[in-house]
Amino acid sequence: MELIKSIELLEKYSVCPECGNEHIGNGEGTLEIEENLFRRTCKCGWIVEIRDFPDESTAYGNDCPTGKCEM
Numbered sequence: 001m002e003l004i005k006s007i008e009l010l011e012k013y014s015v016c017p018e019c020g021n022e023h024i025g026n027g028e029g030t031l032e033i034e035e036n037l038f039r040r041t042c043k044c045g046w047i048v049e050i051r052d053f054p055d056e057s058t059a060y061g062n063d064c065p066t067g068k069c070e071m
Contacts, residue, residue, distance in 0.1 A: 001038060001052050009038045009050060016042040 015022045016029065021042050024031045029042040038050040 001033060001036060005052065006033050006038060009040075013038075013040045013048055016044060016046050018042065018046040019044040 010031075019042060021028060021044065023029065024040075027043060029040065031041075032039040036052050038052070039047070041047045
């Protein structure tokens with residue numbers, strides 16, 4: 001995933017929209033950024049997963065259960 005896109009997603013999903021938690025690690029939540037994946041989870045159960053492919057982008061998680069949400 002491109003650095004600029006990762007930073008934009010970090011800004012958008014740094015705070016959990018369900019409980020307001022902004023921490024990761026130590027059971028508070030996780031953050032994974034890989035070549036084609038951005039995943040942020042929270043201890044409350046909220047999760048967002050965005051897969052970035054050259055020809056399309058899809059988002060999944062509590063905010064976007066269908067995978068057809070605007071990023």
